[in-house]
Amino acid sequence: MTAALNSDIEFREVAKRYGAVTAVSGINLSIPPAAFVALLGPSGCGKTTCLRMIAGFEQPSEGQVLIRGKDMAGTPPYRRPVNMVFQQYALFPHLDVENNVAYGLRQQRPRLSAREIRLRAGEALAMVQLAGYGHRKVHELSGGQQQRVALARALVNKPAVLLLDEPLAALDKKLRTDMQIELQNLQRELGITFVLVTHDQEEALSMSDFVCVMNRGSIVQIGQPNEVYHEPADLFVADFVGKTNLLPGKVSGRADGLVEVRLANGSTISARSRSNLAKGDDTSVSLRPEALRLEAPGRGTLQGVVRNRIFLGATVEYVIEVPVLGTLMATADHQFVQGNLFEPGEPVAIGFASGAPLAFPGIKENGTKQRETRNVEIIS
Template structure:
């Protein structure tokens, strides 16, 4: 691993279980020692420095709050350990200020077991940021929250990070969480970095099938690259047809490749479409803001398409076994290297 993280940015390590995300986080925190290489924070080599001597704080997935202490006592715990000791008035002032930052200003005297999951998460965050670290590490801190609360906390995390200007590093296997929170995402597999970039870069221009599949969802069709240049490339698929991508990618003429198309880029139609594919509807799933259609092509297999609610009115009577057509534009297709 060779990675430079900018001061004040929100970076996420994203990948499946066992890919090395938490190990990377633990090396930054000092809980693991690199077998080779260095860890530098603010230009200082901290590779051999104990965790409590590093300008780093961590928010754990389980929160790790002290149940016998009040909210204020939990938040003040790190400040109480400083030597020389801080005046009690200064500690109380810092605790109150951070309680206001996480919107818990009236909860200082509460016991931890009296708090909801979302409130406990905020207490854990407050306990970490009250020490004003250079680096805040978050080990899947929202995993225990329900979907609605998780979305609310994602917004709060972003707001707090921008307000404080602290470098945040998040470990997650939740692609939606990484996309919504991060300035940059580091996609990992088997202990290696596969690609680093902004959420939009990784979503729109993944370098491999692995990244396209892990960041968002996509339809994949295997084939052979039939042409490649800086401006465009084309691929011949199992149905014998050649499909064009208007986006230049790192593929080589004559080698195996894969055509990737996001479900929202596929257009579904009842009527025959020039250069479209005749398909049969296998399933229709209403998801509120959009409808997901699973269709099947005789040679290419299963294809998933998303229809926004505004455009789904004319398709609402499509059901299992009905005939339809799918099509897409060349600038919606991406030809990728195989993994």
């Protein structure tokens, strides 16, 4: 998909600079209608700048931002078919819930009747399960209820695109999980495009249809959550998205389509690779904690000693010290019942399924070698 008419949002060679600082550099991005997209990355990667350029709070230094095929250059925020939910909700403390939600409706021209405003505000509150809360004050609501009011206020104008700037950051873990589910359900019911900015990998992976990983002002990878997690484009994505173990080594050869990597401790493992690695190249091998299998000493590929055991209910996490390689993390599920748990200080062998290791150019400790960033688009 390349045509703007098939996109709710499109970036064309967009750059944003603040003096000598480049916040966003040469981004091409196409987001289809009714998609839930997460912009994910560390602080300073450019994700919030992108969101603000869609909203109209910032203008590109170069390139174009289009919404539903129309170039937004010079279009003020209140003339754009978007609404935004801010991290701190930005509710008016002197207004009750209904008037907070109705505020945007009262700014519309031509003016809506008082009856129409009340009706639409009530519908928006019912949409977020707050029917009957219209006359309450903001300070009388819980954090989750305030977040719903902010959502209702953003949705009441029926935007083409809803922008979410880390809206769940202030909520506790249980409430955050509940709101993640509600946001997913709401987006599917409304059928409009949601763009979420977050630095929380779990939030991005669990909520969105597509995850757009950013670093240093550029898009590093975009894809469905399972693709980004299981097939990271480079060492940055593998290290940033979720947990992983990175094992430094050198390429010693190739066999059966796999890269043979000699690790720093002298052992050799076979790994998949998306890069053209040659013999002698420095490499880091990524192994997800859940891919590791703990066995009796002497049976696996690597040998180590359990240093910590962390019980998490459904899973158990182990921190294992491996000579020369350092500490690795392994995650075990229900099959490791209480009687089969490894104890701190106990020697273990570490194995893994064929195809689980993934090799990348560069060694993390010495600075990741990044591939050239590609222009990307979401294919619906």
